[in-house]
Amino acid sequence: MSDHTTLEAQIDQWRAYLQRRQAVVSADVDELEDHLRGQIADLTAGGLDDDEAFLVAVKRMGGLDAVSREFAREHSDRLWKQLVLVPGEPGARTWWRDLAVLLAFALGAGLAIKILVAATADEMVMVRNAAFVVLPFLAGWFAWKRRPAPVVAAVVVTVAAVLALAVNLYPFVPAGEGDPGMTAVLAATHAPVVLWLLVGVFYAGGAWRSHPRRMDFVRFTGELAVYLALIALGGGLLIGLTFGVLSLVEVDFEAALSGWVLPFAMPGALLVAAWLVEAKKSVVENIAPVLTRVFTPLTIVMLAAMFVVLLVGGPLTAVDRELLILMDAVLVLVLALLLYSISARDPHARPGVFDWVQLVLVGAALAVDAVALTAMVTRIAEFGLTANKTAALGLNLVLLAHLVWAARLGLGFVRGRQPFAAVERWQTAYLPAYGAWAAVVVLLFPPLFGFA
Known part of the structure; x- marks a missing residue:
């Protein structure tokens, strides 16, 4: 059968x-x-x-x-319908229902943040749990929209619960007074990566094995970042103006800002941005090709400058640890730009100049990653392994495998030997590798390194 x-x-x-x-x-x-x-x-x-x-x-x-x-x-005014449906138009009732449900989830996320703040004065506890009290509401909204299978939902909830128990019950050893240990920091920074991919399972309606659905989630993530940036700029300006006006009349706005506005505004901005992407994603799809064409050449210049500085900056063992961490952040940004560029490309278009530019971007990232790996291995050989060095080394190896195969497929595509579908499929097929590595860091690194 x-x-x-x-x-x-x-x-x-x-x-x-x-x-x-x-x-x-x-x-x-x-x-x-x-x-x-x-x-x-x-x-x-x-x-x-x-x-x-x-x-x-x-x-x-x-x-x-x-x-x-x-x-x-009426295609001429469709752009404005991306943001507002005219009352009486088909779909308006669904539009308002989706918004109402989302606002309920946003309110729940704000209340969860308030409860977390009231429950503990430890900032590290708040940082470790922020993603666990906000992202479930976004996942819940997608679950309400997509209706994933109960078995899929149960698996996702179970994985999230295991992560939450680990970051809260592990006996992390502080590095000093008011200074959390490295494994605690690593757990707090890597758990949101796994949680975000779990949100993607709900976004895909449980069909996480579907490569088009995974690419939809990549596109959603990129568009969400654009909307969040716009909301943050507008919200910051609004709060600044409000703060300025109230200070002139000697009204203390700081307590209300920290106690009520920010706890509800920050998770609310995330959910509203998600709703905007879902409501009409094609507004940002018009911007996406422009953004990628502007930032890809600029990123290549930045990577080239980093490569030269690292080569002429003295022995690799002298490279500062913070610099290596920043290099990892840059490589992750390059990967995000590559994924967003691929998600915004017309898969039926023939190879063009920009495809060669993207291939140069991947090559530059590989060169920087190779130097970073060499520096890390050299430092480890001289000073020994630590949780932070091991996490950075593992991330670079995961990035290296991704970029090497992406370069191979990209070169095959621009030379007419590979279909674009192979390039696109590789990006989505490799995404779980990042979630798996992040889960290893959260669950296994603390006991392996004595919770220090």
Whole structure:
């Protein structure tokens, strides 16, 4: 009996292509996919096999460009509908319902932050648990929208609970008065990585094995960062103006700001930004190619400068630990830029100049990563292993494997020997490696290094 793997791959490819139509929104895609699956089910019940049913169902659905025009009936003002649905328009009721549910989750996240602050005065405890009290509300909203299978939800909740128990029950040894130990810091910084990928499972509706759904989550993450930056700039300006005006009339706003505004505004900004991405992602999709084309060359220049400075800056053993940490942060930023660029690219377009520029970016990142790895291995050989050095070394090795294969596939694509689908598929297939390494750091590093 067929396991319908080929059919699901065909539907994922059809959905991914449809999502790139700027006139079609997320709710439209979900509706059309449901309709397509209904047609396929009817046809297979009538005796057709999966391939035949898929082809006939797609034919009945009509051309995707025609579908796009149908959903965008007034394309000239569609851009503004990305942000506000006109009352009475189809979908307005769903729009308001989604927003209302999201605001309820945002309120819950704010209350959770308030409870966390009231429960402890230890800043490190707050830092360790901030992601655990905010991200579940975002995951809950996606679970409400996507309806993942109960088994998938149970697995995700179990993994998150294990992480929460580890970072809160491990007997971390402080490095000094008011100074947390390194394994505590590593656990606090790596747990959110795993949690974010778990949020991605809910975002994908439980279909985490689907490469198009994973790439959707990559695109969502990039767009979320853009919206969060805009909200943070606007919110910071608004708070600054409010603070200035109230200070002129001698009203103390600081207590209200720290006690009420920030605990609700910060998680609220995350959830509202997520809602904006979901409401109309094609606004940012118009910006994404511009952002990647601006920042990719600038990042190449930055990487080249870093490479030269590291080579002429003296012995690699003299490289400062903080510099190596910053280099890791830069490499992660490069990876994020690469993923966002790939998610924003038209997969059917032929190789162009910008694809060569991206290949140069990957090559520059590999050069910097090689120098960073050499410096780390040299320092470890001279001074020995520590939790921080081991975590940094592992991250660089994970990045190295990702970048090496991305460079190989990218070179094959620009030379016409690899389809772009292979480049895209590699990026999404490798994402769990980062979650696995982060989980190792959170769960295994503290006992391995004596919780120090």
